[in-house]
Amino acid sequence: MSAPNASTSVSSATRPNGAGAAAILAASIGAFLIAVIAILADQSAAIKSLMIFWKPTGPLSGVTTCAIVLWLAVWAILHARWRNRSVALARVNAAAFVLLILGLLLTFPPIADMF
Amino acid sequence: MEITARSLWTLIHGMGFGALYLLACSGALVELYRRYCTHNPALPTERDEKFLRIYLTAMSALAWLAVLTGAYIIYPWYRAAPPPGTASLVAFPQRLLMASPTTSGWHSIGMEWKEHVAWIAPISITMAAAVALQYGRDLKNHPQLRSAVLVFVWTSLLAAGVAGFFGAMLNKNAPVEGGPVIHIVSGEQK
Numbered sequence: 001m002s003a004p005n006a007s008t009s010v011s012s013a014t015r016p017n018g019a020g021a022a023a024i025l026a027a028s029i030g031a032f033l034i035a036v037i038a039i040l041a042d043q044s045a046a047i048k049s050l051m052i053f054w055k056p057t058g059p060l061s062g063v064t065t066c067a068i069v070l071w072l073a074v075w076a077i078l079h080a081r082w083r084n085r086s087v088a089l090a091r092v093n094a095a096a097f098v099l100l101i102l103g104l105l106l107t108f109p110p111i112a113d114m115f
Numbered sequence: 116m117e118i119t120a121r122s123l124w125t126l127i128h129g130m131g132f133g134a135l136y137l138l139a140c141s142g143a144l145v146e147l148y149r150r151y152c153t154h155n156p157a158l159p160t161e162r163d164e165k166f167l168r169i170y171l172t173a174m175s176a177l178a179w180l181a182v183l184t185g186a187y188i189i190y191p192w193y194r195a196a197p198p199p200g201t202a203s204l205v206a207f208p209q210r211l212l213m214a215s216p217t218t219s220g221w222h223s224i225g226m227e228w229k230e231h232v233a234w235i236a237p238i239s240i241t242m243a244a245a246v247a248l249q250y251g252r253d254l255k256n257h258p259q260l261r262s263a264v265l266v267f268v269w270t271s272l273l274a275a276g277v278a279g280f281f282g283a284m285l286n287k288n289a290p291v292e293g294g295p296v297i298h299i300v301s302g303e304q305k
Contacts, residue, residue: 058194
């Protein structure tokens with residue numbers, strides 16, 4: 001019988017889950033924001049015009065740039081607040097999955113056009 | 116055998132980055148499942164862990180390259196407006212699709228969905244790579260983090276799959292063509 005090996009046992013000293021939770025929630029917010037900003041740009045001529053960061057790509061350039069900048073900002077803020085803490089990950093995951101599904105659904109034009 | 120510069124960029128975007136990303140997604144899912152979802156009490160070795168980190172980071176790079184080349188190189192060619200009096204819309208794929216009710220859906224649903232949903236793929240896989248980089252072998256101790264990573268990789272595959280499918284169909288119905296012609300090789304003469 002071999003002795004327990006450190007590389008084959010699950011360590012009891014684990015990192016807090018906060019950093020991971022921050023990444024998960026921020027990513028889902030980023031996915032959701034892409035859909036929301038795209039809908040806003042589609043509904044409002046003023047926002048659509050504001051979203052043209054680079055003319056050849058049109059409003060898509062602003063929609064995606066804004067969503068990415070906001071995603072990274074939210075991630076940085078959540079990471080700074082949660083990195084050394086353990087958070088209620090079940091609730092974070094539930095919120096993240098809802099936002100992710102909404103992000104996927106709201107990018108689908110027949111659904112997006114209902115707003 | 117020749118190819119236009121725009122067609123070559125479309126190939127690089129779709130086949131080079133997009134299709135490779137889709138293949139990589141299935142590999143990542145198999146690896147994550149094998150590692151964390153099977154009843155395997157052993158921790159991954161340091162070497163295995165390093166491989167997963169590099170793999171997911173490379174996937175993130177592929178996903179970002181796919182959406183950036185799509186949005187900033189190919190999409191401007193796709194959505195270019197023809198000058199007044201243009202008789203043929205062949206060089207203006209969006210207008211060509213919109214000109215017929217039998218093809219307009221490829222733009223109004225296909226491209227409109229693709230151009231937004233595709234960005235969920237790099238965001239999701241960047242999250243998965245970041246978690247793998249931060250937690251490494253410790254991920255074994257965080258079942259809920261692992262579940263979230265798996266869900267996001269699945270979502271990334273779905274988003275990239277939608278974008279890939281519509282990209283292929285759009286290019287089939289109204290290919291992005293034009294630009295300098297690149298001569299690849301001469302064929303045999305009969």
